[in-house]
Amino acid sequence: MLFLTPEQHEIRQRVEALVRERIALIARDIEATHAFPQQAYEAFASEKLFALAMPREYGGSEADATSLALMVETISTASPSSALLVFPTNAVLRTIAITGTREQKKRLFAELKSGDKPMGFCLTEPDYGSDAAGMQTKAEPTEGGYSLSGSKVYITLGQHARYYLTFARTGPGPQAGGISAFLVDREAEGLDFGPPEKKMGLHGSITSQMYMNKVFVPENMRLWAEGEGWRVLADVANPMRVWGAASMALGTAQGVLNDCLKFAVERRLLAEQGIAFALADMEMAVEACRSLNYRVCRLVDDHRSSARQVESMVSMAKCFAADTAMKVADLASTVLGSEMAKADNASAQLFRVAKGIQIFDGSNQIQRLIVARNLAAKARDI
Numbered sequence: 539m540l541f542l543t544p545e546q547h548e549i550r551q552r553v554e555a556l557v558r559e560r561i562a563l564i565a566r567d568i569e570a571t572h573a574f575p576q577q578a579y580e581a582f583a584s585e586k587l588f589a590l591a592m593p594r595e596y597g598g599s600e601a602d603a604t605s606l607a608l609m610v611e612t613i614s615t616a617s618p619s620s621a622l623l624v625f626p627t628n629a630v631l632r633t634i635a636i637t638g639t640r641e642q643k644k645r646l647f648a649e650l651k652s653g654d655k656p657m658g659f660c661l662t663e664p665d666y667g668s669d670a671a672g673m674q675t676k677a678e679p680t681e682g683g684y685s686l687s688g689s690k691v692y693i694t695l696g697q698h699a700r701y702y703l704t705f706a707r708t709g710p711g712p713q714a715g716g717i718s719a720f721l722v723d724r725e726a727e728g729l730d731f732g733p734p735e736k737k738m739g740l741h742g743s744i745t746s747q748m749y750m751n752k753v754f755v756p757e758n759m760r761l762w763a764e765g766e767g768w769r770v771l772a773d774v775a776n777p778m779r780v781w782g783a784a785s786m787a788l789g790t791a792q793g794v795l796n797d798c799l800k801f802a803v804e805r806r807l808l809a810e811q812g813i814a815f816a817l818a819d820m821e822m823a824v825e826a827c828r829s830l831n832y833r834v835c836r837l838v839d840d841h842r843s844s845a846r847q848v849e850s851m852v853s854m855a856k857c858f859a860a861d862t863a864m865k866v867a868d869l870a871s872t873v874l875g876s877e878m879a880k881a882d883n884a885s886a887q888l889f890r891v892a893k894g895i896q897i898f899d900g901s902n903q904i905q906r907l908i909v910a911r912n913l914a915a916k917a918r919d920i
C-alpha cells in the first residue's frame with residue numbers, strides 16, 4: 539500500500555506489534571489445541587480490536603475497510619484462526635453502525651465499546667448455504683417482538699459471542715423478500731449450540747451449529763424494517779468479503795511465503811533455480827493479490843462506485859485471494875518437500891486454511907457467478 543492515512547498506518551503498526559509479540563509464538567499451539575484461542579482473544583481485547591469498526595462517536599475507532607483489511611491480513615500471516623475472532627465481530631459492528639437507529643447504536647455500543655465482545659454472523663442453514671435466500675428459520679411476531687425458531691450451521695465463534703446477527707424469515711417471500719435481520723442475545727432462553735465441528739483446517743476457530751427454539755427477540759433488536767434483511771446482507775454486509783475473507787487469504791498466502799523463505803535460507807536452497815522460481819511465483823501471486831485487495835478496499839471506502847461495481851469487485855477480490863492462497867500453499871511443497879507432509883507444519887496448516895477460505899463467506903463458485911452476472915449486465919451497455 540503506497541498511501542495510508544495516519545489512522546490506517548497506526549492500526550497496521552499496532553496490529554503488527556501485537557502479532558509479533560503475542561500471536562506468532564502461540565500460532566501453532568492455537569491450531570494444535572482445537573479450542574477457543576483464549577490468549578489471542580485476550581491480546582485482541584487488550585487492544586480493543588473487537589470495537590475497531592465502531593463509530594468514534596460511540597467510543598470505537600471507526601476503522602474503514604482498508605484498516606480492517608490491514609488488521610485481518612496482518613493477523614492471518616501468523617494465525618488465520620485468530621483473525622476469525624475479529625472478522626465476524628467487526629462485520630456485525632459495521633452493520634449496526636450503518637443500519638442501526640440512533641437509539642439502537644447508543645444502547646448497543648455503550649456495552650460493546652469495551653472492545654472485548656465477539657459477535658457472530660448467522661446466515662447458513664443445514665439445507666441452505668449458497669442458496670441462503672431459501673432459509674427456513676422463522677421469526678414469528680409475538681408480544682413486543684419476535685419468536686425465532688430454526689437452526690444455523692457453521693457458525694464461527696459458536697457459543698463465544700455476545701450477540702448474533704441472525705437472518706430469519708418473517709414472511710413467505712418471494713424468496714429474499716420475506717427475510718429480516720435480528721440481533722440475538724447470547725443469554726436468550728431457547729438458544730443453544732452444538733459441539734465445535736472437527737474441521738480440516740482452522741482448528742483454532744470454533745465453528746458450531748446454532749439451535750433456536752422459540753427464542754424471544756425484542757422488536758428493538760431488529761435491524762431496518764421487517765422484510766429488509768436481504769438488503770442488510772447484500773447492500774451493507776457484503777463488502778466484508780474483501781476486508782474479511784480476502785484479507786485472511788492474503789495474509790495466509792503471505793504466511794506461507796514467509797515460512798518457505800525462512801526454510802530456503804536455513805537450508806541454503808535459494809541458489810537452486812527450481813526453488814527460487816517457485817518462490818518468485820509465490821511472491822508475484824501475493825503482490826498481485828495485495829494490489830487487488832487494497833484497490834477494492836479503497837473502492838468500498840470512497841463510496842463513489844455503483845452498487846454493482848462494488849459487488850463485482852468484492853467478489854473478484856474474495857475469489858482471487860482464496861485461489862491465490864491455495865496456489866501459494868500448493869507451491870510451498872516444492873520448497874518444503876517432506877516437511878510439508880507433517881500435520882503440524884506451519885505451511886501445511888495454512889494449506890488447509892486456504893481450502894476453507896475458498897468455501898466460506900460465499901464459495902468461490904458463487905463469487906464467479908456474481909462476477910459473471912454483473913459482466914453480462916455490463917455487456918449490454920458496451
Ligand SMILES: Cc1cc2nc3c(=O)[nH]c(=O)nc-3n(C[C@H](O)[C@H](O)[C@H](O)COP(=O)(O)OP(=O)(O)OC[C@H]3O[C@@H](n4cnc5c(N)ncnc54)[C@H](O)[C@@H]3O)c2cc1C
Pocket residue numbers: 626659660661662666667668669691692693694695737740745894897898899900901902903904907
Ligand atoms: C470454516 C467455516 C466457517 C464458516 N462460518 C460461517 C459463519 O460464521 N456464518 C455463516 O452463516 N456461515 C458460515 N460458514 C458457511 C459458509 O458460508 C458456507 O459453507 C458457504 O456459503 C457454502 O455453503 P454450503 O457449504 O452449504 O455449500 P452448498 O451451497 O451446499 O454448495 C455445495 C457446492 O456447490 C457449489 N454451488 C452451489 N450452488 C452453486 C451454483 N448455483 N453454481 C455453481 N456452484 C454452486 C458450491 O460452491 C459448493 O462448492 C462457514 C463455513 C466454513 C467452512
